[in-house]
Amino acid sequence: AQSVTQLDSQVPVFEEAPVELRCNYSSSVSVYLFWYVQYPNQGLQLLLKYLSGSTLVKGINGFEAEFNKSQTSFHLRKPSVHISDTAEYFCAVSDNGNKLVFGAGTILRVKS
């Protein structure tokens, strides 16, 4: 069975500082990996995805993530955050894209 662990439930950071949201997964098969963002009272918006190929994936709003197969990780990074990045971020894994298994989420709080 697949599982996802998001190591931090909340990450406070000052505006314009860099941030890393950590995600580790467990799977016995090849996986697809995703990061989604959820703003209050909204659905999930796709930030980026790893399906195959280059292990460094760039997404929207300046976010990027690196797939590390040996460490089974897919950490999300942004070099300089804005107040508007305050939201909850979810890492998800799938073996075929049809059934996503999500982590518990990380709330990113950007302070001015």
Next chain:
Amino acid sequence: KAGVTQTPRYLIKTRGQQVTLSCSPISGHRSVSWYQQTPGQGLQFLFEYFSETQRNKGNFPGRFSGRQFSNSRSEMNVSTLELGDSALYLCASSYPQETQYFGPGTRLLVL
């Protein structure tokens, strides 16, 4: 292209009632998946439909059911509602797999 739409956006029901939620996928997408989001359990997969057939199913009781129509629109039904069914229900569509795009959700409150 219009995104995934879900109706209604908010719903209040009482215990024992049943409810039907609707999801219209992105045009051209043939797979629709449903998820339940609660503060305690997080995001959990309910089921997935492709070409009017249930292709995957999560670990939910039989009170939760769904269907998909020939135009790919999908509905999910919850019968005999319980307080614990209060949640945000999210629908996602894909073509036909790999990347799922989510709708805004339907927030269900069971009293």
